[in-house]
Amino acid sequence: MPNPAGNRDLIRAINRSLVLNTIKALGPIGRADVARQTKLSPATVTAITAELIDDNLVKEISLGASSGGRPPILLAINPKGGYVIGIKLRDDSAVCALTDLEATILAKSSISLSGHEPEQVVADLADMIEHLMTDHQAKKSSLLGVGVGLGGIVDVEQGILRQSPIYGDRWSEVPLRDMLARKANAPVYIENDVNTLTLTEKWFGSGQGLDNFLTVTVGRGIGMGIVLNGQFYRGQGGGAGELGHTVIDPLGPLCACGKHGCLEAYIGDPGLVRMANEAFARSELPEPVGDVEALLALAESGNPVAREIYAFAGRILGQAIANLINILNPQRIIIGGEGTRAGELLFAPMRVSVQQNTMPGLFKDNIVQVDSWGDDAWARGAAGFVLHKLFESPMRSE
Numbered sequence: 001m002p003n004p005a006g007n008r009d010l011i012r013a014i015n016r017s018l019v020l021n022t023i024k025a026l027g028p029i030g031r032a033d034v035a036r037q038t039k040l041s042p043a044t045v046t047a048i049t050a051e052l053i054d055d056n057l058v059k060e061i062s063l064g065a066s067s068g069g070r071p072p073i074l075l076a077i078n079p080k081g082g083y084v085i086g087i088k089l090r091d092d093s094a095v096c097a098l099t100d101l102e103a104t105i106l107a108k109s110s111i112s113l114s115g116h117e118p119e120q121v122v123a124d125l126a127d128m129i130e131h132l133m134t135d136h137q138a139k140k141s142s143l144l145g146v147g148v149g150l151g152g153i154v155d156v157e158q159g160i161l162r163q164s165p166i167y168g169d170r171w172s173e174v175p176l177r178d179m180l181a182r183k184a185n186a187p188v189y190i191e192n193d194v195n196t197l198t199l200t201e202k203w204f205g206s207g208q209g210l211d212n213f214l215t216v217t218v219g220r221g222i223g224m225g226i227v228l229n230g231q232f233y234r235g236q237g238g239g240a241g242e243l244g245h246t247v248i249d250p251l252g253p254l255c256a257c258g259k260h261g262c263l264e265a266y267i268g269d270p271g272l273v274r275m276a277n278e279a280f281a282r283s284e285l286p287e288p289v290g291d292v293e294a295l296l297a298l299a300e301s302g303n304p305v306a307r308e309i310y311a312f313a314g315r316i317l318g319q320a321i322a323n324l325i326n327i328l329n330p331q332r333i334i335i336g337g338e339g340t341r342a343g344e345l346l347f348a349p350m351r352v353s354v355q356q357n358t359m360p361g362l363f364k365d366n367i368v369q370v371d372s373w374g375d376d377a378w379a380r381g382a383a384g385f386v387l388h389k390l391f392e393s394p395m396r397s398e
Contacts (some may be wrong), residue, residue, distance in 0.1 A: 149382035199384060
């Protein structure tokens with residue numbers, strides 16, 4: 001039998017989320033306009049906004065224009081009402097960002113990990129959280145949550161890292177959320193790193209107002225986040241979006257996943273370095289290439305072989321993007337990741353390839369957007385995931 005008190009609590013939570021998101025989307029906005037937008041009674045809106053102001057999530061700002069009576073007091077999200085922390089976990093390091101409620105980075109730091117065992121990594125992350133809050137002179141009570149983005153298959157609901165391509169078998173079925181929450185004494189959310197970027201684009205970036213868009217990340221690996229019909233799509237087990245492991249040629253080079261000919265094996269950083277060293281073995285480059293930074297430097301200096309490696313990768317990436325457009329017909333595809341530092345070496349041939357391989361009726365000049373990239377973008381994405389959890393409705397699970 002339904003619990004009436006439980007139903008009332010759920011309705012109250014839904015109404016609170018509705019008011020909060022209306023203020024976030026349309027603010028500064030008056031209470032009367034919030035009531036009209038949400039179809040809630042003025043008394044309900046007044047009670048909810050008073051609660052949100054008490055919680056420091058919403059603030060009153062300067063008076064709005066009068067329509068004949070007393071000018072309304074406008075409401076807006078209070079960016080200083082609390083803090084969130086986002087962490088990008090890498091193989092040997094972590095990047096951490098402290099943000100306000102509008103996902104603006106206020107402070108950041110990075111550390112080298114002391115080891116690879118889950119307990120060691122969790123202890124390092126907890127220390128980093130503590131130091132970042134202390135350095136910014138932020139009260140621990142103002143920390144609304146910590147988000148962790150990392151590569152791999154993540155069970156968001158259970159807070160478990162199911163599988164990690166970075167740390168291998170020792171990080172299989174790790175209850176990372178609860179381990180870090182106990183150590184840091186704060187709410188923790190974990191998610192695949194590309195998904196955190198996608199949700200941050202949805203709530204605070206180029207995906208705002210779009211019902212159908214994709215994010216594609218290029219760099220060490222190739223990832224994808226999916227928003228369809230306004231809803232974030234994770235797939236049955238949280239593994240949707242493994243664009244990098246779609247097979248281009250089953251007889252192609254070995255990929256880190258164990259298969260041959262994956263997209264990632266051609267355009268991920270290790271694949272680019274492999275092609276460069278194959279060119280060196282053929283005496284087409286003057287010296288071996290140790291990493292993608294060295295390859296990029298060669299290409300930027302005008303080396304024709306290095307430039308062609310990027311052009312080849314761009315054409316392959318363009319085919320993959322065109323396939324996504326043909327299958328999903330998104331409003332926009334947002335490309336990010338460390339690999340964007342290659343600039344037009346990669347993306348000029350990609351754009352030509354996208355147009356050549358997309359169904360003519362589906363191609364638009366502005367469908368692909370390449371974002372500028374900073375080292376803190378991954379950490380901001382993880383922080384944005386916490387804010388997404390703060391703003392989402394109790395009736396929606398994305």
